Amino acid sequence: MKIDQAAIRTRIEGSIAAMTGLLPLTPQIERCAAAVAGALGRGGQVLTCGNGGSAAEALHLAEELVGKYRAVRRALPAICLNADPTALTCIANDFGYEHVFARQVEAFGRRGDVLVVFTTSGGSPNILRALARAKEMGLVTVGLLGKGGGAALEGCDYALVVPSNDTAHIQEAHQVVMHLFLEAVEG
Numbered sequence: 397m398k399i400d401q402a403a404i405r406t407r408i409e410g411s412i413a414a415m416t417g418l419l420p421l422t423p424q425i426e427r428c429a430a431a432v433a434g435a436l437g438r439g440g441q442v443l444t445c446g447n448g449g450s451a452a453e454a455l456h457l458a459e460e461l462v463g464k465y466r467a468v469r470r471a472l473p474a475i476c477l478n479a480d481p482t483a484l485t486c487i488a489n490d491f492g493y494e495h496v497f498a499r500q501v502e503a504f505g506r507r508g509d510v511l512v513v514f515t516t517s518g519g520s521p522n523i524l525r526a527l528a529r530a531k532e533m534g535l536v537t538v539g540l541l542g543k544g545g546g547a548a549l550e551g552c553d554y555a556l557v558v559p560s561n562d563t564a565h566i567q568e569a570h571q572v573v574m575h576l577f578l579e580a581v582e583g
Contacts, residue, residue, distance in 0.1 A: 407564075414558060414565035415572060421556060425573055428538050428554045429580035435510035435536055436461075436581060441473035443505055443535070445497045445526055446514035449567045451478040453514045453540070457574050465578035472581065475504055477526070497526035507534035512577075515539065516566040518546020527551030540573055542566030 418425065432442060442461055444454035454476050461474035477500040478484065487496045501511060511530040515523045518541045528551060530537050539545070539552035543561050558569040 410560075410562055410565050411568050414560045414562070414569045417559040418569055418572065421559075424554070424556050425576055426580075428540075428556050428573070429577045431536050431538050431554045432510055432512060432577045433580045433583070435508060436472050438508055440506070440508040440510060441475065441504075443475050443477055443501060443509060443511045443530075444514070445477040445500075445511070445523065447478070447520050447522070449563070450514035450516060450570070451476075453567060453570050453574060454512070455479055456571070457512060457577065460574075460578050461581065465575070465582055467582040469582060475500075477501070477504075494521035494525055497522050498529040501526050501529045501533065501535070505530060505533050505535045508536075510536040510538055512538045512540065513548060513552075514570055515546070515548050516542040516563045518543060518548035520548075523548055524551060540570045542570075 444458045446454040458474040458476035461472040477497045483500060484496050487499045511526060513523050513527060524547055527537050527548060531551060537551060537553045539548050539555040541548055541555055542558045545555060545557040549555055556573055558566045560566050
């Protein structure tokens with residue numbers, strides 16, 4: 397399979413458009429970042445989750461909080477709910493895949509914690525159930541979304557909807573926003 401220069405240029409231009417689309421959303425980014433930093437500052441923890449490529453972004457945020465982004469600092473409590481394949485398969489087998497994150501929110505989440513969901517469609521049943529359970533338990537919910545936000549938008553206290561319908565570009569923008577969250581935390 398060969399990719400030509402026109403296809404490369406189109407892909408890069410789409411990525412630039414997604415990034416430029418974030419500029420008018422700086423107030424939302426700031427509020428989402430403050431929610432994450434605030435929960436940690438009050439002694440809470442961050443729970444993250446996503447599916448597919450969004451699962452990788454969720455894992456990336458959690459590992460940067462536990463490890464470090466730029467500054468050497470104390471480890472911060474963060475758990476990626478899609479990181480444990482034994483929990484995922486156990487819960488999926490016993491309850492159904494739509495419950496894999498909500499059960500873990502129930503197990504690990506506490507009032508004052510924050511759940512950060514990554515979803516390009518905003519329609520994954522397991523994400524929607526996690527948001528609902530988090531709200532029931534008094535967690536703050538933050539969504540990094542795309543494609544208009546989908547049903548997940550309703551379940552988020554704070555949301556950033558990337559103005560794109562292209563999954564790859566949404567995920568690229570989510571990574572930039574996630575890094576901004578880390579800058580706010582390490583501020």
